[in-house]
Structure formats: C-alpha cells, structure tokens
Amino acid sequence: MSRAMPTVAERRRPTRAGRRYLLRTFGCQMNEHDSERVAGLFEADGMVPASGIDDADVLFLNTCCVRENADNRLYGHLGQLKTTKERRPDLRIIVGGCLAQKDRDLVRRRAPWVDVVLGTHNLHRALDLLDHAEEWGPITEIAEAAGEVTAAMLRAHRGTPHSAWVTITVGCNNSCTFCIVPHVRGPEISRRPGDVLREVEALARDRVVEVTLLGQNVDSYGRDLALDGRRKPVFADLLRRVGEVEGIERVRFTSPHPKDIKESVARAMAETPAVCEHLHFPLQSGSARVLRAMQRGYTPERFLKRLSMVESIVPGLAISTDVIVGFPGETEADFQATLDVMAEARFDSAFMFVFSPRPGTAAAAMEDRVDPEVAAERFGRLVELQRAISLEKNQALVATTVEVLAEGPSKKDAAVATTRTRTNKVVNVPGEYRAGTFLDVVVEHAAPSHLLGRAVP
Numbered sequence: 001m002s003r004a005m006p007t008v009a010e011r012r013r014p015t016r017a018g019r020r021y022l023l024r025t026f027g028c029q030m031n032e033h034d035s036e037r038v039a040g041l042f043e044a045d046g047m048v049p050a051s052g053i054d055d056a057d058v059l060f061l062n063t064c065c066v067r068e069n070a071d072n073r074l075y076g077h078l079g080q081l082k083t084t085k086e087r088r089p090d091l092r093i094i095v096g097g098c099l100a101q102k103d104r105d106l107v108r109r110r111a112p113w114v115d116v117v118l119g120t121h122n123l124h125r126a127l128d129l130l131d132h133a134e135e136w137g138p139i140t141e142i143a144e145a146a147g148e149v150t151a152a153m154l155r156a157h158r159g160t161p162h163s164a165w166v167t168i169t170v171g172c173n174n175s176c177t178f179c180i181v182p183h184v185r186g187p188e189i190s191r192r193p194g195d196v197l198r199e200v201e202a203l204a205r206d207r208v209v210e211v212t213l214l215g216q217n218v219d220s221y222g223r224d225l226a227l228d229g230r231r232k233p234v235f236a237d238l239l240r241r242v243g244e245v246e247g248i249e250r251v252r253f254t255s256p257h258p259k260d261i262k263e264s265v266a267r268a269m270a271e272t273p274a275v276c277e278h279l280h281f282p283l284q285s286g287s288a289r290v291l292r293a294m295q296r297g298y299t300p301e302r303f304l305k306r307l308s309m310v311e312s313i314v315p316g317l318a319i320s321t322d323v324i325v326g327f328p329g330e331t332e333a334d335f336q337a338t339l340d341v342m343a344e345a346r347f348d349s350a351f352m353f354v355f356s357p358r359p360g361t362a363a364a365a366m367e368d369r370v371d372p373e374v375a376a377e378r379f380g381r382l383v384e385l386q387r388a389i390s391l392e393k394n395q396a397l398v399a400t401t402v403e404v405l406a407e408g409p410s411k412k413d414a415a416v417a418t419t420r421t422r423t424n425k426v427v428n429v430p431g432e433y434r435a436g437t438f439l440d441v442v443v444e445h446a447a448p449s450h451l452l453g454r455a456v457p
C-alpha cells in the first residue's frame with residue numbers, strides 16, 4: 001500500500017510544543033471545518049488546546065461575513081482584545097477566514113494589535129505567518145485564489161470522533177446576488193477524487209463512521225478537473241466510491257444546487273447503501289421573479305420537477321431547504337408563491353431567514369427594500385406553515401422503528417442521548433450511549449424539530 005504524502009504540518013519541524021491555542025469560529029460548516037484543519041495544523045506542531053483566553057498563547061479568530069453585522073461584531077471583539085494584548089503582549093492574535101479575505105488591510109488598520117491577518121485561501125500558511133510575525137512583526141497575507149496546497153489538504157482535528165466533514169470543492173462559480181461566498185472563497189476548485197478517497201479511507205481507519213462531503217455546490221464537482229484529458233470526474237461517481245469505503249456507514253453531502261442536480265446523483269443515492277436518504281435542496285424563494293433577481297438559475301416549476309425526480313428515485317427521502325423572506329422587491333404575491341411552493345414541496349425542515357444585506361453583494365445595492373415589519377410578518381407566516389408540515393411529517397414516524405447514530409449526551413439533559421436518523425432527524429433517547437453507537441429506536445413522540453424515542457432492547 002502506498003503511503004499518503006505528508007501534510008504541510010507533518011513536513012514542518014515542531015516549533016511550538018506545549019503552547020496553547022484557542023480557536024473562535026464564526027459562521028458556517030465550511031468555516032467550522034476550516035477551523036478543524038487549523039487545529040490539526042497547530043496540534044501537528046505540538047500545540048495543545050487552551051481552556052480559555054486566559055491560558056491561550058495563540059488566539060485564532062476564524063471570521064465569517066455571511067451573517068448579519070459580522071463586521072461590527074468582529075471589530076467590537078477585536079476592540080476588547082486590545083486591552084488583553086496590552087496586558088499580555090506575548091499573546092499572538094490571528095484573524096483568518098471570509099471577513100479577513102474581504103476586508104484585508106482594513107483589519108490591520110482598525111486593529112493594529114493583530115499579529116497575523118490571512119484569508120480563506122492560505123489558512124495552511126498560519127504557522128509560517130506566525131513565525132514571520134514573531135520575528136519581523138505583524139503581517140497581512142491574502143491570496144487571491146487557492147494555490148496548489150489549499151487548506152482542504154490539511155489534516156483536520158475533529159470535534160467529533162465518529163463523524164467528519166470532507167471538503168470536495170472550495171469556492172463557487174455562481175453569482176447569487178445575496179451571497180458573498182464567490183467574492184471571498186473565489187472560483188470553484190475541486191479536489192481530485194483520489195485525494196478525497198484517501199482522506200475518507202484514513203478517516204475510516206480512524207474509526208469514523210459518518211462523513212459529510214462539503215462544497216458550495218457539490219453538483220458541479222469535477223468540472224474544473226480532467227482525469228485523462230477527456231473525461232471529467234462527476235459527483236455521482238465520487239458519491240458511489242465514498243459510499244464503498246469499508247467502515248463508512250453513513251455518507252451525507254451538502255449542498256447540491258437545484259439548477260445542477262442530475263438523475264445520476266439520485267441514482268447513486270438510491271443504489272449506494274451508505275448514502276443517507278436526506279437531501280438539502282435550497283429553494284430560497286418560490287417566486288420566479290425573485291429567483292431571477294437572486295440569479296439562482298431555476299424557476300419554481302423547475303425546482304419542483306427536479307425535487308420530484310429525486311423523490312421518485314430515492315425511497316424514504318427527507319428534504320430540508322433554505323428560504324429567504326423579504327428579498328428586495330418581494331411583493332405579497334411573490335411571498336404567496338413561496339408559501340405555495342413550500343406547501344407543495346412539503347420539506348421536512350427549513351432554515352428560514354429574513355433578508356439582510358451583505359456588504360459587497362449585488363443585493364446590498366438593490367433599492368426596493370421590503371419594510372422590516374412586513375418582512376417580519378411574512379416570516380411569521382412562513383414559520384407557522386413550515387412547523388405544521390414538519391410536525392405532520394414527524395408524526396408519521398411515531399410507532400415506527402428507525403436506525404439512529406448517537407452523537408453524545410443532550411445539552412439539556414445528560415441522562416438523554418442526542419441521536420440522528422439517516423434522514424437527518426434528531427431523536428432524543430433516554431440512556432447513555434457513546435457517540436458513534438448505532439441503535440434502533442421506536443419513535444414515541446413527535447415535535448416539529450425533533451422526535452423522542454426508546455431504544456429497542
């Protein structure tokens with residue numbers, strides 16, 4: 001068996017053994033996973049996690065600019081850190097991630113006490129830049145695009161031992177008008193299938209049983225690659241191959257794009273036992289006019305057609321979605337169209353948001369804003385409709401037996417385990433079950449956001 005190439009961290013001589021690091025992560029799963037990689041990089045260099053800011057030698061802030069007011073919150077946070085840095089000049093502060101990529105020199109101008117500012121494409125350079133800062137003083141390094149060694153190739157230090165995220169693409173080639181991702185993550189770059197598979201096989205050897213393949217638009221995976229000069233790898237094949245890795249019992253992926261999903265992906269889901277019957281399918285709006293303004297590349301009719309194609313091929317499929325209410329120019333008729341699609345699609349769950357402009361996006365410059373009170377009222381109606389649908393769908397599971405994977409004790413009650421079905425529904429089960437344990441449970445009670453069950457002896 002050939003040995004995998006050493007990671008960037010493995011090639012380095014450990015230089016910070018025993019020093020303590022603290023990671024603070026803002027934003028999405030992609031950022032969470034980037035932070036795991038930074039933790040992996042730090043630990044390969046001999047560093048250990050700190051219990052809090054007071055015993056940290058290195059503080060890494062992994063920023064996000066997708067959430068509302070992210071700028072204000074980051075600069076407020078950095079303002080508080082100024083006194084900490086004055087008190088403890090040896091504390092090294094690193095600011096990385098999307099907001100750093102977007103704001104660049106602004107971070108340094110507003111917070112000159114930060115030692116290192118780096119972007120989304122050069123997280124793997126964190127230690128080198130820290131070395132530089134310690135020798136020469138504060139440094140800002142933002143790469144315009146991912147180079148040959150991207151952060152995706154770094155070995156991650158996982159927060160959960162049994163479950164792992166695996167990046168398959170970084171960046172995005174779309175231009176949804178509300179989204180900052182293409183600006184801060186750059187054009188889409190796919191990892192080679194062999195690299196992805198080697199990572200999954202290594203995770204399986206490490207007793208990981210569940211992997212989630214991550215990309216901004218997993219369906220366009222491979223378009224930038226050419227394996228033998230002619231055939232490009234496609235997502236459906238990757239899904240099948242990941243599902244065949246011995247020891248991996250569950251494969252998830254996020255997010256597919258409704259304009260790009262193919263029948264071959266649905267067939268791979270249905271024909272690969274490890275691939276879970278769950279699809280996150282972001283609608284965003286049910287109005288053709290609003291979808292055009294969002295530049296989503298599909299109509300409501302096409303969305304529903306693609307959805308029923310997947311549903312007809314994958315038995316027992318559960319679907320979740322994202323919806324934005326109050327996008328600029330949204331009329332009552334547009335909003336009603338969203339309610340109509342929600343009622344027809346009958347999603348199992350939905351992440352629902354009121355539109356808030358992200359600086360740097362096209363939508364932020366749109367003028368016909370929806371009155372915040374109107375948007376809030378629409379949001380309330382949307383949530384009410386979705387809760388009723390979620391409850392009905394969950395109630396249909398009462399008295400059935402489902403396979404769940406334990407994630408650890410519930411945050412509210414340590415005597416209850418939080419577990420998850422293959423369809424991505426949370427089931428609370430009395431008892432203590434180690435994270436990573438599979439069990440069968442009988443569902444006894446349903447609520448809109450979770451289920452209660454009892455383990456089958």
Ligand code: SF4
Pocket residue numbers: 172173174175176179180181182216217257
């Ligand atoms: S597909 Fe659209 S919403 Fe998703 S990351 Fe790309 S630009 Fe953003």
